[in-house]
Amino acid sequence: MTYDFDMIVPRRGTGSYKWDTPEEENVLPMWVADMDFRTAPAIIEALQKRVEHGIFGYAKVPETYYDAVVRWFESRHRWRINPQWIIYTSGVVPALSAVIKALTVPGDKVIVQTPAYNCFYSSIRNNGCELSVNNLIYQDGRYAMDFKDLEAKAADPKAKILLLCNPHNPVGRVWTPEELRRIGDICLRNEVFVVADEIHCELTYEGHDYTPFASLSECFLQNSVTCVSPSKAFNLAGLQIANIIVADKEVRRRIDRAININEVCDVNPFGIIATIAAYNDSGQWLDALRKYLWENYEYLCHFFEEHLPQYSVLPLEGTYLVWIDCRASGIGSDAITLRLQKEQKLLVNSGTMYGPGGEGFIRLNIACPRILLADGLERILKYIRKHMRLLPHGKIR
Template sequence: MKYDFDKITPRRGTNSYKWDSTDDKDVLPMWVADMDFQTAPCIINALKKRVDHGIFGYTRVPEEYYEAVISWFGRRHNWQPEREWVIYTSGVVPALSAIIKALAKEGDRILTLTPVYNCFFSSIRNNGCELSSCALRYENNAFSIDYDDLEHRAADPKTTLMLLCNPHNPSGRVWTREELQRIGDICIKHNVIVVSDEIHCEIVHPGYKYIPFASISEEFQKHSVTCISPSKAFNIAGLQIANIIVENEEWRQRIDKAININEVCDVNPFGVIATIAAYNEGGEWLDQLLQYIHANYLFFKAYCEEHLPQLPVAPLQGTYLAWMDCRQLGIPSEELEEELMKNAKLWLNAGSMYGREGEGFMRWNLACPRQFVKEGLERFSSFIKKR
């Protein structure tokens, strides 16, 4: 490989949320979804050039930014939104909150497939709306959609939006065209707007293909809002940049107003520069990153099959977040998280934070040098054997 993903870059003591949220220096953090790899050299070089200028005032977003976003999705994902459909903001979570504020009213129900990214719950709650949870089926260590329940919930007159996670966090599913088609058909039939969080869209494993929801048809594009960001793929979440793609002009105006009401309409110059560099020059680096993450997953899977066969790991189709079924241990997820922190010096995410359907599961972050994956597994396995 041209890029060295085995390299360990110390993060403790850098005010890293992942590494510095505990005072215990012996804890190995494999929880929050950022990577322990340095970002692409093209991004670092672009940022260094900007830092050398030495003035960091208010920034405007140039046309080059929009061109980079549109070109990337056209080249990589066969979807080329129009320039005027793009609204930039400081992150996907602020984007989701603004979209709910713009397109739903207090008391509306927001539909989603659970277990799901925990900030979906807070974005719904903070806007005075109610969660309508369609539980994913989990059978034979595989997740699928209960379309009967989905349609039942979409048909509820109080349901106005569906938050879709594509690819899905934490199950690791990459929804197929057929699955997305059925979701869209149900939502359009019942006049439910699909808001698709596609922040993990670049992290897809061999044999699977990310399909932008809005790319499926003109009708889907008109009845949906898409949230994207280079933050997960290029490990630049701290630069706080994301985009909302929406064709419907009326919705776009309402979302733009909500972004201003929520005061998330300004972005910093580093996020803009990093996005341009990532989308214009970062393809080769990303391709090699994906190879490394997939190899991490294969290592993780093989270890679990040999040493932890009683704890199945869901097939990882997308994201770098492995989902482990720990229900046979008979320990509530939050308690298991605490015990692992205390006794194994290992920090994982409790599955229960992603909804009641996640109880008994644990989420592992595999976006790190393989040495960390090996060490985390050994600590976990040793902890299990001692119980």
């Protein structure tokens, strides 16, 4: 079966946060992490069938939901999950907040490998905890973990949790089993609990397989929780559903209690139906999507090589979010994004919103039809030529 990812689906005027936040009609949004593609046909069909029923009362999560999650992770990622480990909730961010509430007290420290997803910081702050920064090492156009610094941060008696992002948003790394084992060993030695945000786990590319952290050993499984959702891979974020996978019974009890305290213990019928259809019937669509996203990335790389070679496009191992090094401009990330919005009507994310290490970078969402990607890249080029006085072949005057 073929899928048309080149089709333009108008989103303005549909209540889209991504498209309707800017008031001007000619603004092109390449910021918020949702996709401009229709979701898989099997999901649409399942939702249409549910809509035809016409009654949308409180939902009970059926056994078929748990079966779908278990089957998917075993077949796609070689990880056998006990269905009793699964706690459903309304999203990965509420999940992270509930886990922090359950496993810390105000004043505890949470380690974050920065630059990192911006909601990590608010989840830490909202629970009265302190941020402990473990900066990733950026060298030769690629990011690596600073294990020496991680060991020092984990040794702090106040450090209770490491927020692990795999695949990593925004830098696009898919951490290898060897890197994950080193993290796990450090955290075990120092009694630091690993909270793995693996929401982008389905969006990886050739040569960069996703490894669930908890699948590597029984010790890692017991010393961690994993937060996942079909929302990124199948473009279902608005249906608000996610799962926390927790093997330890006592930890599971505490998290379940925190979810109820935070009032994020209920999910809607559409999220349930969509998850089942995604995991049971939409694998072929996902594989086609990943191929299209990779071709978008290659298109972007060729564009930068031809027109903007002084800016480094980082390797994309996972996610559909491209991290671009713009430090050659000599202009801060906030100024670049503000000028792009004001002068070129293009919305991208400033690297500063991802915390330490983000200055000088921008994040670009390439999950869109290629014609929109090409439009966005041309807008970037126009901005750069105006402000950096570039020659047509990409050299600075």
